[in-house]
Amino acid sequence: MRVALFVTCLADAMFPDVGRATVAVLERLGVEVVFPPGQTCCGQMHVNTGYQRQAAKLVRNHVDVFEPYDYVVAPSGSCVGSVRHQHAMVARNAGDAGLADRAQSVATRTYELSEFLIDVLGVEDVGAAYPHRVTYHPTCHSLRMLRVGDKPLRLLRHVRGLDLVELPDADQCCGFGGTFAVKNADTSTAMLADKMRSVLSTRAEAVCAGDSSCLMHIGGGLSRLRTGVRPIHLAEILASTGSAG
Structure with missing residues (x-):
């Protein structure tokens, strides 16, 4: 199983420890994690503020980058929500049915961290300790x-x-x-x-x-x-x- 880390803009720019922690948890559970360097913003901000044409370019890049992987995992419900609920729609509105189909395929393999741990790996105890x-x-x-x-x-x-x-x-x-x-x-x-x-x-x-x-x-x-x-x-x-x- 090869899992791609979709780190998100915010984690990449401001909270890198969140991305590192995500990798640490997955690798502890025996998952091979890959970081595709070509990833960029998923386009959520553009879609939410009415810039769908500009977002379509980001959707295409996202699909091109993450399509080869078995699963995509992100430490963000917000960004995963965008991939699942906006990407195919943006591609369809841009008149690109082929991209819409590809985006939907990537979306079905994209998970927020807690979803992936429980729904895919079937794990609830990840071996963590945090006495607070x-x-x-x-x-x-x-x-x-x-x-x-x-x-x-x-x-x-x-x-x-x-x-x-x-x-x-x-x-x-x-x-x-x-x-x-x-x-x-x-x-x-x-x-x-x-x-x-x-x-x-x-x-x-x-x-x-x-x-x-x-x-x-x-x-x-x-x-x-x-x-x-x-x-x-x-x-x-x-x-x-x-x-x-």
């Missing part, structure tokens, strides 16, 4: 678009030493939403305040999620308030084997 009090925020794309359900929680419950605390109003958006946070800053800030209030009520040491974008938003707010609560990606917890982190 943690609460989990299910991001909107993973919750509503991918419908990963309780898969991340099932993985976290098998992490040795981890005290998993339920997050109140967990299904409420954190307010990031990509360009939403920029275009609707006041609303986004109010939503973030509600989310931070919920996080702080758990008295957790760390807040975990499967998307670096939401963690950046929540973590930024918590940092500005000097709460001491740190954001951590699911992959980083699953890659941990001790007290560090």
Whole structure:
């Protein structure tokens, strides 16, 4: 089984440890991981802001890069959601039925990390240890678009030493939403305040999620308030084997 790491723009540019952690978890489980260097942005931002023509070029590149692999895994429900729910549509709207078919084929082999671990590998205990009090925020794309359900929680419950605390109003958006946070800053800030209030009520040491974008938003707010609560990606917890982190 050859698995391609779809690292995503945000992990590549700002959170490289998330990509490294994803590889570490997969390799620990005996998976051969390949990093295709030709990968670029998946085009989600372009599609969401109305630039489908420009996105079509990114979809073609994505398909060309990832088509040869058995599976594609990304540490992001948001980007996997784009591949599954936007790529074929963008290609069809561009009048390229052949690319649409290829994009759909790649999409069926593309998984968010927790999905791949449980649905493909059939693993819930990845051999992780993280002795900290943690609460989990299910991001909107993973919750509503991918419908990963309780898969991340099932993985976290098998992490040795981890005290998993339920997050109140967990299904409420954190307010990031990509360009939403920029275009609707006041609303986004109010939503973030509600989310931070919920996080702080758990008295957790760390807040975990499967998307670096939401963690950046929540973590930024918590940092500005000097709460001491740190954001951590699911992959980083699953890659941990001790007290560090």
